Amino acid sequence: MRANRKLWAAATVCVAVVAGVTGCSTGDDKAADPFAGLTADAIADKAVDTTKAATAFRMNGAGKTDGEEMTVDFAVDDKGNCKGTMQAPKGGKAEMLATGGNSYMKGDDAFWKSSGGEEGASSDESDSMSALLKGRWMKMPAGAGEDEDNFCDLKKIVKDMDEETPRKGLTREADADVDGKPAAVLTKKDKGESTTFYVAKDSAKPYILRVVTTGGDDPGTVTLSEFDKPVTVTAPPKGDVVDMEELMKGAS
Structure with missing residues (x-):
């Protein structure tokens, strides 16, 4: 009986590792290296x-x-769906979503104050951006930036x-x-x-x-x-979205 139990244990190991393994035996051999040679x-x-x-x-x-330190954690698929989070080099955290050809970003105050507005924007402009987007999603214009496109592509x-x-x-x-x-x-x-x-x-x-x-x-x-x-993504409710493209058209 003892010998039979040993044989059964060895057999179950063989079944578990059969993919990519050759020459499974009743001994203590390790799984074959799939990259051998x-x-x-x-x-x-x-x-x-x-x-x-x-x-x-x-x-x-x-x-x-x-x-500067930066962290990202996101999932992306080949259908243009993407969701995750990032921590900006200059501080703050943001969520990102992409679905249906549209991309969205929702950041905390620190994120918008450190990255809001165009390069060289004043602190007042960054504060205004933070206030506008507080608790809301920013819908990014198509082709808004190479980094954003790469993130969800x-x-x-x-x-x-x-x-x-x-x-x-x-x-x-x-x-x-x-x-x-x-x-x-x-x-x-x-x-x-x-x-x-x-x-x-x-x-x-x-x-x-x-x-x-x-x-x-x-x-x-x-x-x-x-x-x-x-990757399953649901676009945020329209009432929670600031459309930057529409906003820029109105400003012009």
Whole structure:
């Protein structure tokens, strides 16, 4: 009976890890490495291509922009839906939504006072912007700014990722876990900057799970999750929205 229980335990483990695993046995063998025989550069290629093909994901990150701390946490899909939060480099927090081709932002007082108005705006102008938008959503004009467009545009996000991800001269380090998921660890060091990629050890979906950059001008950490999970967004009520395009037309 004891031997039979051991065999049953081994069999259930085999069933659990059958995807991407070959040669499951009754011994203590570890799951096969889905990247066996591949160079670190080849693993990076697979990871980028797989992540680019995702129909949606959640991005959580913290880092520096122009020397100031910034954090983001948002989900975005390939249908133009997006929702999340950000903390601005100069202070304050904001929520962001995008759906139906429209983008909305709702910030606290600190956010609007630190970022309200055009560059060089006076404190009175920033205070006016904060008062106008207090507790309300700002509907952003179409093409209002490249940063806003990129924030909720999955195609642009993965395009930037494709262009910015180094794929040459990588080294594979010891494997690690990212939120409980086994990951291959790839590193790249260049002129005082070090970038580490964590790639899901999944033969079918080797997504990029995390990227950590240290040193250099823009250190930070970005974690990706909830791949291919649809993003459901409801536009805010019209009574809670300030349409900046209409406001600008009225001012002119």
